[in-house]
Amino acid sequence: MLNRQSGPQLTGADTEAQTGSGDVGQTQLDLRRIQAVFRRRMPLFFASVLLALVVTAIITLRATPMFTATANLIIDRQQQQVVDTQAVLSGLPADSSTVDTEVEVLRSRQLAERVVDTLNLTQDPEFNSRLAPPGPIESVIDGVSVFLGAAAPDAAREQLSAEAAALEKERVVDVVLDRLSIRRAGLTYVMNVSFTSEDPAKAARIANTFADRYMLEQLEAKFDATRQANTWLNSRLAELRVEVQGAEAAVAQYRATNNLLSASGSTLTEQEISTYNQQLATVRAQQAEAEARLRTARAQLARGSTGDDVGEALGSIVVQRLREQRATVSREVADLSGRYGPNHPDMVRAQRQLVDIDAQIQAEIQRIISNLEAQAQVARERTGSMAGSLGAARGTLAANNAAAVRLNELERNAESVRALYESFLGRFQETSSQEGIQESDARIVSRAKVPTRQSAPNVPLNLMLGLVLGIGAGLAAVVLAELLDSGLTTSEEVELRIGLPALGAVPVMSSVADAVDRDLTPVDYVVAKPLSAFTEALRSLRASILYSRLGSATKVVALTSALPAEGKTTTAVCLTRVSAQAGAKVLIIDCDLRRRNVNRLLGIEPTVGLVEVLNGSVKLDQALIHDAPSGAWVLPLASGGFTPKDVFGSAAMDNLLADVRKKFDLVILDTAPTLAVSDTRILSAKADVTVFLARWRKTPEKAILAALKTLDQAGAHVSGVALTQVDMVAQAKYGYGDAGYYYSSYKKYYAA
Known part of the structure; x- marks a missing residue:
């Protein structure tokens, strides 16, 4: 059987020392092990770094120089007030969310499409790959196609269907949007519109076009809103005009039907009653005056007056002339009486003349009294007639007041329709006056200038990124090499991975x-x-x-x-x-x-x-x-x-x-x-x-x-x-x- 012996046994002191400093020793061991791995894989690491730097340098040097131009826009918080009227489309509130929203509007596909159409960028080879000169691979493919009898590549490129043209335009818009950069300058109201192109002049032109089209879109939005408002207000005014005419015609017809005609703010019946009241008061005063003169004259006559002191007699020209004649005759009688005596024919003639004048005066006074009686009677009859007319007018007014309830309703309806019509008419006049004076909510702070230095490729930055990527690739290569290295290298690996003692190394x-x-x-x-x-x-x-x-x-x-x-x-x-x-x-x-x-x-x-x-x-x-x-x-x-x-x-x-x-x-x-x-x-x-x-x-x-x-x-x-x-x-x-x-x-x- 395999005798998988462990290493030498640790003594008690060694065990204690290892236990006390295990963490530190392990940390140092790990660091030294990492250092050792790096040392032995150093050629691979530096080869990876060098390869990454070389590839980055080649890509950077072969890359087409790009230029970036920037135009600056600002959300204008101070709007000019040409006319003191409320705009149909209000200005933008200058808050942070609004500026961020306008940044997204500048990035919108619709705005990019308008810029593409304005500058005809679909015919620019820089943005339309179909028009770009063929590369080496494309040239070989086109040559093979021509050799095999296929259609000429240029002819195939020139003929595009409507769907293909639309798809081509979408690709151009995608390229333009990729080259476009919209940034907000910190927390300010300034927006930076940057565009990158191979041609510096083209980059500035496109950046300025984006700014101009953005402001133009704001104006067009306001113009469209004003035109739509005017169109709607005009149609609504026509409807309200018909309603006003109908309501006023209904009021006029009802007034005529119910005899509620008016002038100067009141009905004819009211005016008639007012006239009757005034006239009645006048005739009553005249009646009282006539009766007073008649009573005074009668009272004077009843007191034994000959009527000489009656007021009307005193004021009568006939009586005054007769009295002047009597005075003349009386002076003549007095003169004749002193000169000739009472029986003198001139004296008698003068006396008869004096008597005749007195008789005429009395007759005139009687006529005046009779005239006073006639005037008093006429005044009484006029007062009675006027009172009767007033009573009839008041009866008519009572009937009119009953009919005025419906009239008031019709008038209120007509007034409300008229007020609505007048408000719409006033708003229509305001919006009509606004056409042509709208202002954009943004303004251009500075237009894009033609850049003098390329923005890409950034050689120092690219090399730095290449170095970072190379270091990353080198570390990855080292790790991968270590993972793929299945062989044994040290006695420690032998014991850890194989489980047997390491006897030595030859x-x-x-x-x-x-x-x-x-x-x-x-x-x-x-x-x-x-x-x-x-x-x-x-x-x-x-x-x-x-x-x-x-x-x-x-x-x-x-x-x-x-x-x-x-x-x-x-x-x-x-x-x-x-x-x-x-x-x-x-x-x-x-x-x-x-x-x-x-x-x-x-x-x-x-x-x-x-x-x-x-x-x-x-x-x-x-x-x-x-x-x-x-x-x-x-x-x-x-x-x-x-x-x-x-x-x-x-x-x-x-x-x-x-x-x-x-x-x-x-x-x-x-x-x-x-x-x-x-x-x-x-x-x-x-x-x-x-x-x-x-x-x-x-x-x-x-x-x-x-x-x-x-x-x-x-x-x-x-x-x-x-x-x-x-x-x-x-x-x-x-x-x-x-x-x-x-x-x-x-x-x-x-x-x-």
Whole structure:
């Protein structure tokens, strides 16, 4: 069975020290391990970085120079107020969300389509790949098509259906949108409109066109809103006009039907009653005045007055003239009376004349009194007539008031319709006055200038990105290489991954020998340079093998590997010579019936060997060959020694091993690869210990485990694993703690 021994046991102090500083030690170990991984993979890492930089430089140098032009827009918070009317489409509120919304509007596909149409970018080869000059691959394809008789590529490009043209325009819009960059300047109201093109002048032109089209779209939106509002208001006004006319016609017809005609804000009946009231008051006053004059005159006459003092008589011109005549006649009578006496004819004539005048005065006064009576009677009749008319008018007004309830309803309806019509008419006039004076909610702060320096490719930035990508690729390559590296590199890996003790490491001679000694073979080098690092590594392996099975003697040692070309025979021969140099009596038996590598390394061609000894045709002593340089003995295989028989499982092999145990201090069996030949399983079970050899960094872990499983099933005692062909210079770059890690520190210790 496999003896999977652990490493040396820790003492109590060692255990305590390890426990107390385990975390720190583990951290340092991990860091050093990472450092070691990086050191050994440094060529791969720098190759990946260099490759990434070269690829980045090539791509950068071959890239078409691009130029970026930027126009600046601002959401204008201060709007001009040309007319003091409310706009149909109100201005934008200058808040953060509005600015972000306008940024998205500038990125909209509709705006990009308008810019494409305005500048006819579908006919620009920079944006329309169909019009671009064909590249090398396209030229070859077009040439093959022409050669095969296909339609000319140019003719095929020129004829496009409506659907193809629409699809082509969409692709151009996609390219334009990819070249467009809209950014808000921090938290300000400024928006940066940037466009990238191969032509600097074209970049500035397209950026300015985006800004202009954006502002034009805002104005068009307001114009459209105003026109739509005017159209709707106009149609609504026509409807309201008809409604107003109908309502007012209904009011007029109802007034005429119900005699509710009015003027100056009141009905004719009300005006008539008002007139009647005024006239009645007047005639009543006139009646009272006439009756008062009549009563006064009658009262004066009743008191014995001749009527001279009646007021109307006093004011009568006839009476006044008669009185003037009487006064004249009275003066004449007085004059005649003093001159002629009462009987004088002139006196009598004058007196008769005076009497006649008095009679006329009395008659006139009577006529005035009669006139007063007539006037009083007329005034009374006029008052009665006016009162009757007033009563009739009031009756008519009462009927009108009853009909006015419906009239008020009709008037309110007409008034509401009229008010609505007037409000719509006023709004229509306002919106009509706004046409042509709308302003955009944004303005251009600065137009895009023709850029003088290219914006892409940015050589320093690209190289920096290439360096970063190269570092990432290098790290990924290192990790991938480590993951794909299934071989064993250090003794620590042997113990962790295989579960067996690490017996040692046999270096590749070129990594430890001087240049002048590299012409020697390893088996000759151990003899020529007994104090070299290579020889010392074999001594260390010998010591590990001899003391790998404590408590029992270790004389027969089988050396095997999983696969061929693992350095197994070279290690076996070198181990034999080193053991012989140490003073032990050592025998190496070549048990690889197919290869006979021991003969090749030692330069011998025996006629008899192991197979002949097992067959009994020769004695052991006759087949042994003495290795003069080291003093060891060799039991080789003759050139015709291969046989299909199971010679190693025979009793003769057991007897041979029992015999050599008595004659030699150490017997080394050079066996065939475990996975290739079944003979090794038989021999490993007969040996005291089996040493499993694995080529450094080459032998896959799966192969090692499969071979060890086979040996375990055969009952072999595998003492451990030894690494062969170890590059000591490269080994120093592997795991911290391995002996090879410190090779640079102790290699000068060995003598040349």
